[in-house]
Amino acid sequence: MALYVKKFGGSSVATPEKMLNIANRVLRDRKPGDKIVIVVSAMGDSTDDLLDLAAKVSDVNYARERDMLLSTGEQVSIALMAMTFKKLGVPAISLTGPQAGIVAGGGYGKATIDDVKPDRVFKELEAGNIVIVAGFQGMMPNGDIATLGRGGSDATAVALAGAMHADMCEIFTDVDGVYSADPRHVTGTIKMKEITNTEMLEMARLGAGVMQPRSVELGMKYHIPIHVRSTFTDEEGTIIREVCTMETRDDTVRGVAQDAHAARIAVLGLRNIPGVAYKIFSVLAENNITVDMIVQSVRNSNDDKTDIIFTIDDADLSDAKRVLDAMRDEGKVEEVIYDDDTAKVSVVGAGMLGRPGVAARMFGALGRAGVNIDIVSTSEISISCLILRKDLDKAVQAIHCLLYTSDAADDLTR
Ligand code: ADP
Ligand code: ASP
Ligand code: MG
Numbered sequence: 294m295a296l297y298v299k300k301f302g303g304s305s306v307a308t309p310e311k312m313l314n315i316a317n318r319v320l321r322d323r324k325p326g327d328k329i330v331i332v333v334s335a336m337g338d339s340t341d342d343l344l345d346l347a348a349k350v351s352d353v354n355y356a357r358e359r360d361m362l363l364s365t366g367e368q369v370s371i372a373l374m375a376m377t378f379k380k381l382g383v384p385a386i387s388l389t390g391p392q393a394g395i396v397a398g399g400g401y402g403k404a405t406i407d408d409v410k411p412d413r414v415f416k417e418l419e420a421g422n423i424v425i426v427a428g429f430q431g432m433m434p435n436g437d438i439a440t441l442g443r444g445g446s447d448a449t450a451v452a453l454a455g456a457m458h459a460d461m462c463e464i465f466t467d468v469d470g471v472y473s474a475d476p477r478h479v480t481g482t483i484k485m486k487e488i489t490n491t492e493m494l495e496m497a498r499l500g501a502g503v504m505q506p507r508s509v510e511l512g513m514k515y516h517i518p519i520h521v522r523s524t525f526t527d528e529e530g531t532i533i534r535e536v537c538t539m540e541t542r543d544d545t546v547r548g549v550a551q552d553a554h555a556a557r558i559a560v561l562g563l564r565n566i567p568g569v570a571y572k573i574f575s576v577l578a579e580n581n582i583t584v585d586m587i588v589q590s591v592r593n594s595n596d597d598k599t600d601i602i603f604t605i606d607d608a609d610l611s612d613a614k615r616v617l618d619a620m621r622d623e624g625k626v627e628e629v630i631y632d633d634d635t636a637k638v639s640v641v642g643a644g645m646l647g648r649p650g651v652a653a654r655m656f657g658a659l660g661r662a663g664v665n666i667d668i669v670s671t672s673e674i675s676i677s678c679l680i681l682r683k684d685l686d687k688a689v690q691a692i693h694c695l696l697y698t699s700d701a702a703d704d705l706t707r
Contacts (some may be wrong), residue, residue: 295377296456296459296460296588297461298451298459299319299332299458300331300332300428302467304337304467306370306373307336311524315527316381326501328418330425330453330454330457331424333371333426334446336366339369343362352653354402354612355612356401356402360402360438360440364429364440367427367429384423385424386425387427388400389426389427390428390432392413393411393427393453393649394409395426395432395451396431397431397433397540400581404431404433406448412495417543426446426453428446430579435643441636446505447504448508450462451515455512462519463520465521466523467523468504469504470484470485470495470530471485471504471530471531472522472548473549473697475501480690482697485547488548489535490513490519495532495672496550497550498549499639499641500551500553503521506565513535518533521703525549533560540633545642545645546640546696548642549638549689549692550638550641551638554697555679556604558603558634560602560617560628560630563625563627563674564597564599570589572620578678586679587670588603598627604668617629634681635681636661636679638677640675642675646674652671659678659691659692661691662684662688662691663684667679667680
C-alpha cells in the first residue's frame, strides 16, 4: 500500500482520449490499497489561449483578474478527468487548488506555495476516491486565487507529495526523462538515469523547462524524490534526488540549458554614486520583476556616470518598461534600451567546481559556431552566456556536441 502523487502536464491531458488513456494506465498500475492523487495542468495550450484572450481585452496586466482567468484552465481538466474515472466506474473527485489546501503567498502570477493543508485530500482518499487536484493555483491569505508561474503544476504536485509524505512524486510529461539538453531542440541528447536536485534546480532555473524551478526547490525542502517520465510509454525516466550513485556522478558537465526568454535592459547614464543600483533594483523588486544577469560597466575613471546592463524574463518586459521609463522621465537615468531578441545558453554540472577550463571550452565552441557572447555570468555549478536569440539553437547544439561527441567530450570533461 502506497501513496502516489502523479502529475500530468498540458500535452498529456490535451484531449478526452488522452485523459482516458491516463485513467486506464493509473488503474492498471494501482495495487490494492494504493492511494492516488493526480495533479493536472490545463489542456494542451489552453493557458496560452487564455493569455491571448486577456490580451485582446487589454494590454494592461490586471494581475488579479488574469489569475482568475488562468486558473479556469486547470479547473476544466480536473472536472473532465474526474468524469473520466467515474465513467469507468471508479470513485473520483476533483478539487481546486484552494480546496486541496494549497496556500499561496507572494504576488499574483508568480505566487509561491507557502503552506499545504491537505486535510480534505486525505478525507477524500479515505472515502475511497482518486483525488484530482488542479495544478498551478492556490489561495492567497485574502481569499483570492493566485497562479504559481508558468509550469506551476509541477510545484503543486511536489508540494502535495511533500506535505502528504507520499512514497513517490511522478511527473508525467511528453518526454521520457531529463536529457543532457532539450531533446526537441538538440540532436544527440542523452537521457540521465538520475540527477541531483542541485543540478536539476540549476538546469531548470537556466531554462530547462521540463521541471519548474520552484518544484525542484520544494523537492529539496521536503526530501522527496521525483520521477520524471513519459505519459505515453512505460519506460523508466529520470530520478531527481539528493545524492546520485557514483556511476552517474563523474561528469564535469551534466547538461546544457537554454532560455529563449531572456530580455536585456541597458540603463545608461546613471550617477556614479553609492545607492544608485539599489534604487533601480528595489523598484524592479517592488514590481515583482526578477533580475538575472547583472553587469555594471566601467567608464572612464573621471566620468561621473555609469551604465548598468541586466536581464529579466521577457514576460516582465512591459512592466519593466513602465517603471524604468518613469525613472528616465524623472531624469534619474539618461536612457534605457530594451532588447528582447536575446537568449541565454548555459552549461551545468556540480563536477565543474574546482576544474578549470570549462568556460574556455564553452567560449571556444561558441566562437567556432560564429556566436557572439554579450554577457557572461557564473555560479558554482554553471556558466551562462547571453547571446542573440537567432543564434540560440546553433549555440546549444555546438556546446552540446563539444560535450557529447567522443573526442570533444574528453576535451570538455577532462
Ligand atoms: P508539461 O506540459 O508536461 O509540463 P513541459 O512542456 O512543461 O511539459 O515540459 C516538457 C518539455 O521540456 C519537453 O517537451 C522538452 O521540450 C522540454 N525540455 C527542456 N529541457 C529539457 C531537458 N533537459 N530534458 C527533457 N526535456 C526538456
Ligand atoms: N497551465 C500552466 C502553464 O501552462 C501550468 C502548468 O502547465 O504547469 O504554465
Ligand atoms: Mg511543465
